[in-house]
Amino acid sequence: MTSIKNMRLVIKIILLSLIITISSVLISIGLTTKFAKQTIQNETEKNVLNISRTVARIPSIVDAFETEDPASIIQPIVENIRKAAENVEFIVVTNLEGIRYSHPNPFRIGSRFVGGDEEGVLLEGKEYISMGEGTLGLSTRAFTPIYNSQNQRIGMVSVGILNQQIYEQNAQLNNYIHLAIFLGVLFGFLCSILLARSIKYSLMGLEPSEIAKLFKERNAILETVKEGIIAIDANGSITLINSSAKKTLAFPENDTVGKSIEKIIPYTDMIKVLESCRPIYDEDRKIHGINVMMNIVPILDNDNPIGAIASFRDKSEITALAEELTGFKMLVDSLRANTHEFMNKLHVILGLIQLKDYKEAEKYIINLTTSHQEIISFMVKNIKDTSVAALLLGKYSSAKELGIDMNIHSSSYLEKLPSHIPSSLMVTIIGNLLENSFDAVKDQSEKKQVDCLIKEKKNQIIISIKDNGYGIDSLHKNFIFQKGYTTKKDGRGVGLYLVKQNVDSLEGSIHFKAQRSKGTHIVIKIPRTR
Known part of the structure; x- marks a missing residue:
């Protein structure tokens, strides 16, 4: 049998709700039943007592005691009252000796009152309610003395209701109570199902053990990241x-x-x-x-x-990681571009050797070595930030590969960047500007030219990128730095947005001149101190 601990949440909620409903209904019905039965008993006693008082004060009944045959006068009056009263089983009028002057059964008139509980009214003149066994059965009855005009006791009135009638009323009440219990439990059961489903839905169908597991996993994840x-x-x-x-x-x-x-x-x-x-x-x-x-x-x-x-x-932390990754990326890009470029040059050298033009091959190798050595020496001497230097070397090799004449101005000079200017931001700025310029000139049929100047002054760093590409239409000038805005077919509109965002974070400024089919010139100025 499944233990309560392993029971499904819906079953637990239904069982608990039923237990609460049944307990509440039983307690409520029990108290209500007790009160109702007590009320029936009290109302019965009050009813018979009021009737007995009324009969005891009827003048014609009092005067009948002075006649030779009181029963002939009293019996009709009393029977009419009994028949008119609801649930009253008998109304008996006797003299002080207990001899009946009225009775529902006329044959018992003239005989002595039976029950054994009449002494209090006959001997002492008390008014009370008792329960006794009479000729008609066990009954609840009221006793009231009868006084004449001289205030002398002359007899008594006893009004009774058979307890069987009270039992029948209680039985009828019990039927209603059983129906109420059934309907209450049924209603509670239906509500418990709705409650269980609602709670289950709000918990997204999860069991408490699953929720506890997810909570522990969530805390572990939050504390781990x-x-x-x-x-x-x-x-x-x-x-x-x-x-x-x-x-x-x-x-x-x-x-x-x-x-x-x-x-x-x-x-x-x-x-x-x-x-x-x-x-x-x-x-x-x-x-x-x-x-x-x-x-x-x-x-x-x-x-x-x-x-x-x-x-x-x-x-x-992000900046440090970005700088480390940027350095590796620039190195890989540079090596890839150089590898491709040197493969082309090796093919040229191989061709010259196969043609046995050794002097031309020697001349080509010397020029190639000198050119490459010059750009590397220039970078080592003038660009002290290794990430920026690696970027420029990589872009220089990429430009060669694309047939673009990338000119790094001889006056370019950059010391080690201040602490508040991360290398990753400079790489993002310069890299995106050069990439945009390459895209602008790569489809040119004439000479493809990109000029780059990175110059450090006392108070600011200047970055100047100029190309002879297709330029920027006047309609687009106000939107080129917005995220997602692009004029390229396969563009995403991110490059210049990142440039603008990083320049703004460094409190720098951007100036550009662009004319359709005449190229673009962008100048960025970044203060060395905040």
């Missing part, structure tokens, strides 16, 4: 924050859950995302003096915002 994670509810209060977020942002408070996000971390745009339901990706933010890269997405329930969650990482 290096990204900081913060979640808020619909009111902007923090509901979750992992240890990476606390460590990265160096929170002064030990407990931040339940506090307003605006008080703990202002200017994160989490409230903005919550209200607009529009996510934010890869945005630079400065929190507690730390530059972070942040993503914020809304949490929706049937298209209704119920919260927002932000993930972020220290930008210095």
